[in-house]
Amino acid sequence: IASVSELACIYSALTLHDNEVTITEDKINALIKAVGVNVEPFWSSLFAMALANVNTGSLIYNVGAGGPCSSMEAKKEESKESDDDMGFGRFD
Numbered sequence: 760i761a762s763v764s765e766l767a768c769i770y771s772a773l774t775l776h777d778n779e780v781t782i783t784e785d786k787i788n789a790l791i792k793a794v795g796v797n798v799e800p801f802w803s804s805l806f807a808m809a810l811a812n813v814n815t816g817s818l819i820y821n822v823g824a825g826g827p828c829s830s831m832e833a834k835k836e837e838s839k840e841s842d843d844d845m846g847f848g849r850f851d
Contacts, residue, residue, distance in 0.1 A: 764798040767791050768806040776815045783807050 761769070771790040775782045784807035791798050810818075 763796065764802045767794070767796045767798050768802050771803075772806055772810060772815070773819070776819070782810045782815065 768787055768791070771787045772782050774790060775786055780786060784804045787803040787807060791803065
């Protein structure tokens with residue numbers, strides 16, 4: 760579960776992205792201050808550094824693209840293929 764500080768930084772970063780503003784520590788801090796939330800100082804710098812060289816739009820739109828469900832499906836398919844290759848298929 761995300762803390763209030765994390766959520767404040769996430770929402771600030773999303774707001775900046777939606778308004779096509781570069782996500783920086785100062786801008787995150789300004790938004791957090793404007794809404795009156797108290798955040799430990801390291802959170803805004805952590806988020807700014809993490810998002811500095813990232814295509815934020817791509818990150819947002821592909822949030823579930825590589826999650827555990829898709830990797831489990833890939834493993835199931837891989838396992839099935841390896842059984843077939845060794846002669847242990849269902850219909851041999």
